[in-house]
Each structure stands twice: as structure tokens, then as C-alpha cells.
Amino acid sequence: MPEIPEMEVYKKQLSETVVHKKIVDITINREKSINVEPQLFKDLVNDQLIIFVSRRAKHLIFTLGNGYYLVTHLMLGGRIYLAQPGEKVNTRGSVIFHFFDKTKLYFINLRLGWLYVLTENEMDELFAKLGPEPLGKYFTLEWLSDSLSQRRGALKPLLTDQAFIAGIGNCYSDEILFRAGIRPDRKANELNLHEVTALFSAIPSTLQDAINNGGYMEKLFNSNDHFTGKYNDYLKVYDREGQPCYQCNDTVQLITVSGKKSFFCPSCQN
Numbered sequence: 001m002p003e004i005p006e007m008e009v010y011k012k013q014l015s016e017t018v019v020h021k022k023i024v025d026i027t028i029n030r031e032k033s034i035n036v037e038p039q040l041f042k043d044l045v046n047d048q049l050i051i052f053v054s055r056r057a058k059h060l061i062f063t064l065g066n067g068y069y070l071v072t073h074l075m076l077g078g079r080i081y082l083a084q085p086g087e088k089v090n091t092r093g094s095v096i097f098h099f100f101d102k103t104k105l106y107f108i109n110l111r112l113g114w115l116y117v118l119t120e121n122e123m124d125e126l127f128a129k130l131g132p133e134p135l136g137k138y139f140t141l142e143w144l145s146d147s148l149s150q151r152r153g154a155l156k157p158l159l160t161d162q163a164f165i166a167g168i169g170n171c172y173s174d175e176i177l178f179r180a181g182i183r184p185d186r187k188a189n190e191l192n193l194h195e196v197t198a199l200f201s202a203i204p205s206t207l208q209d210a211i212n213n214g215g216y217m218e219k220l221f222n223s224n225d226h227f228t229g230k231y232n233d234y235l236k237v238y239d240r241e242g243q244p245c246y247q248c249n250d251t252v253q254l255i256t257v258s259g260k261k262s263f264f265c266p267s268c269q270n
């Protein structure tokens with residue numbers, strides 16, 4: 001499932017390609033992916049300029065000229081593709097935006113994912129329970145230290161809890177814990193200050209490295225995308241069970257922590 005880096009990569013690519021473009025037609029092939037009747041969706045979105053693309057947690061937000069917001073969560077398997085004029089795309093797409101310049105933005109395989117049109121209040125309500133952004137100004141060492149000390153559970157489920165910190169999932173929680181040198185099954189309130197500091201530093205640095213290298217998911221954004229997915233080559237433990245640790249040559253292991261699968265190195269992580 002895409003996490004902050006993958007959504008930041010989409011945000012960058014979308015900002016460079018569809019901002020200040022006008023949606024002139026909409027194809028809705030999967031009505032379950034949207035939140036209102038198809039006709040109302042079209043009435044609210046059609047003929048609108050996309051003013052701005054932003055991100056909150058694992059959601060992308062398109063600000064429309066009429067003050068409404070399109071919010072998408074891709075969940076498992078969903079993706080976005082921008083087709084050039086006349087380009088043949090080998091998918092039906094759950095929802096497709098047709099722009100004035102004949103490019104088309106495909107929202108593909110929104111089976112669990114969705115694309116909603118919302119007012120600002122509705123969007124605020126949707127995001128109300130999310131924790132702070134780990135790349136934002138409210139993510140401080142004091143906040144992390146204080147919050148961890150109040151949690152008795154293990155780190156792996158805590159880091160992927162969207163109400164605790166927003167936007168981290170299965171892949172980057174493992175990579176962050178590897179970088180911090182801490183086991184995924186350690187209890188949050190039992191970390192010492194050195195470990196809390198290591199975790200505080202590993203969270204944004206891991207996410208930023210992944211953003212700079214295109215994230216780990218390799219489905220491309222358009223036909224001349226040579227950027228997306230390069231971070232897959234830099235993953236240290238995620239999805240590497242049984243393979244040697246790049247740092248110490250011990251074997252990467254897979255364990256289940258509170259029902260969540262977690263990859264880690266038993267020698268590099270304590």
C-alpha cells in the first residue's frame with residue numbers, strides 16, 4: 001500500500017502536470033469508488049480547474065476552482081496514471097478525468113481505495129482523527145518522547161497506527177526501525193532516550209530518502225516516468241526475509257507483532 005513517500009511522488013508529478021488544467025469530462029466506471037451519485041459528482045467536478053495538489057497522511061487532495069476538494073486514498077492496489085493524448089491505456093480505470101488538452105488522468109483499481117468530492121468541513125472531519133505528519137512542524141522530539149512514554153504496546157503496530165503518526169505503513173515502519181536499530185516488538189514506553197532520539201531521527205530521514213528516490217512502488221505515473229519506484233532497490237529489510245542483511249550479513253527475519261508482519265535484522269536491531 002502506498003505510504004507518505006509514494007503519495008509525495010504522486011503529488012510532485014501531479015503538481016507538474018495537471019495543476020491549472022481543466023477537467024472537461026469524467027468517466028465513472030466504478031460507482032462504489034465515489035461518495036455521491038455519479039451525476040452529482042460530475043456536476044461538482046466537471047468544468048473545474050485543479051488549483052493545487054496536496055497530501056495529508058496517505059491521502060492526496062486536489063483543490064478545485066469551485067472550493068470543493070477531491071480526496072483519494074489508493075489503499076491496496078490502487079494507482080494513478082496520466083495518459084498522453086491518443087495514448088492507449090491497457091485498463092478501464094475506476095474513474096477517469098479528461099482534461100481540456102486531451103490528457104487523461106486514470107484512477108486505476110480503486111477496489112478498496114476511493115475518490116471522494118468533499119467540502120472543506122467534510123474533509124476536516126475525515127482527517128480529524130489523524131496523528132501529526134512526521135515531516136511536519138508538530139513532529140518534535142518532545143512530542144515523540146512524551147507520546148511513546150504513554151504507550152505500552154509494541155512499536156510496529158504503533159508506527160502504523162494513523163491516529164498516532166499519519167502516513168506510515170508496513171514498509172516504512174520496518175525501514176525506520178532498522179535505521180533506528182530498534183526491534184519492531186519493543187515496547188514503546190520502554191525505550192531509553194538514546195533510542196527515542198534515534199527513532200525521532202530515523203522517521204523523517206527514511207521517508208525523505210524514499211521520496212528523493214521515487215518511493216518503493218514501481219507502477220509508473222506516465223509513459224516517460226524514469227523516477228518512480230527506485231527506492232525499492234534501497235530497502236534494507238522490508239520484504240527481504242531470509243536474505244542477508246546488507247549491514248552485517250545476518251539473515252533478515254519476518255515476525256508477527258500484534259498481528260502485523262514485520263521484517264527486521266536480529267543483529268542490527270536491539
Ligand SMILES: [Zn+2]
Pocket residue numbers: 245246247248249250265266267268269
Ligand atoms: Zn544486520
